[in-house]
Amino acid sequence: MNFLESIRVSLRALRANKLRSALTMLGIIIGVAAVIAMVGIGNGATASITSQIQGMGSNLLTISPGQTNSGGVNGGSGSSNTLTMDDVAKIKIGTAVKAVAPITSATAQVVMGSGNTSTSINGTTEGYEVIKNVAMARGRYMTKNDVDTSARVAVLGPTVVENLLGDANASIVGEIIKINNVPFQVIGVTTATGSTGFQSSDDMITAPITTVQARLIGRKTVRSILVSASSETFMQTAQDEITATLRKAHKIQDGKDNDFRVQNQADMLATMTSVTQTLTMLLGGIAGISLLVGGIGIMNIMLVSVTERTREIGIRKAIGAKSTDILLQFLIEAVVLSILGGGIGIALGYGGSSLAGKALKMSTSISMTSVFVAFGFSAGIGIIFGVFPARKAAAMDPIDALRYE
């Protein structure tokens, strides 16, 4: 009997037992769908974190204070206050460094007429506009002069405008708002970036760092310093330059640890990516186990099916079916079940992950690799778990099989 006829015979047997075939496939469907969806969600999370980190600015270096270490008690990173405006002044713009911007921040109550909102106030300098590629919808950004003169000016994110006036496009440039009862003049509104997660640039007020330190915080602290390298190739040069400058400024002797940290964006990216990849593998692994369980389900049903159809096997053998004909018939049944289940599972997993993406407001991405792997895996499961029942059927003695009641 040729292969095509074998497939036809197997399909007919599966169609004769529709409910059972569907239930058998369910295990594989759920397994494959789970693998596809989980890996898709994991990949989506990786992509969204990557884009968030990249959205923080291009070729970005972040300098943050080191940790206090008094009497062996480690205060954790950022627990000391070692960065000052003098440090910022010492980092010179040159071939490696394109822009520098210190950041200090506070949360404050903002009032305008009858509207009020609570938002974060970011104190920085004009360099921030370059580093973060800030785009203005209306008005202008702060200038060096604003910073030098501690001008009470503020640049608002569109969400802040909406919270104050009920409409993100309302006219506000030139008006006076009160931040913790200190009047500021609004000089511009940034365009909406749609960014979410930590540090939304839409729900934020930016003001000169000198003004924020003097009027809102009362201390001359710098939370961190952002530096933009002139290009990716200068990242390391810039990092070395800054480290040397700050060690000299902080009078750290050779051999002693830094009291600050210079992090580059690529390091952060690598850390986050490895975390999410581990998560993806974990999710995929759990889903893989359900795929394995589905395969065992196929074997179980095929074994029952072989026993139930003992007489049929006997008849087929009596009228001339060879062992390989019987083997192929049952093997094809198992493989068809798992491949069909795999196909439906891929479709469901695809739909499921995009639904989950919509519900969780994150992008998901199905990689072709995971589709091929899941499909190949389910076909493999059909063969592996189909061989045992099929061999059992093929090895039957025709006389015993015919006598079976």
Place this chain on the structure above:
Amino acid sequence: MINLKGIKKIYANGDIQVAALSGVDLHVGASEFVSIMGPSGSGKSSMMNILGCLDTPTEGEYFLDGTDVAKASGDDLAVIRNRKIGFIFQGFNLLARTTALENVELPMLYAGIGGKERRERAISALQSVGLGERIHHRPKELSGGQQQRVAIARALVTNPAIILADEPTGNLDSRSSEEVMAIFQRLHALGNTIIIVTHEPDIAEFTERIVRFRDGHIEGDEIVENPRIAQAHVIEAGGVAK
């Protein structure tokens, strides 16, 4: 056509060895119509299994249509069953979920015959047993007699060297039994070699030669002088010429 020499079949049941057949010699020529009779335990079922190449003898020679099949292996036996033997069973043994036509096509499927020829030959075989109208019915939609006629069509569709029937009328009423025997007589008249295993003497009377088994050997082998003529009630005209 069939030549058996010194056939022995011994079943080992633990330490005890049971000889189902203890040295059987039998010759059946082409176009003979033979019935094998005997009480249960006489060895006629073992004989049937060996004749049908479902089983091989422990000892002895078996030539079927010129080929030595006594020592053939599993898959070779399957090919021999497919090409040279047409089986008919007491319980019909049709595939329940497939139509009469598909059941008759089945042996040709394993013989590797193409779909169009398969269908044509299956239809003409069904017509020759009077079931030309019911080819798309499933076994459970047919009467016992009709089911056995489907089984006969399946047995003769490959033009086998011998047609082997194991208690073909055991599950049928007397009217259907006579119809089935009428078909056998007609197939015999067309030149087919037919062997029937039965324990009913009045069925054996329709054949031309009776071989009696007892305790694993042949007790008697006689020619039936005037075989009874089976009355066909519903058989259509036409048939498959050998």
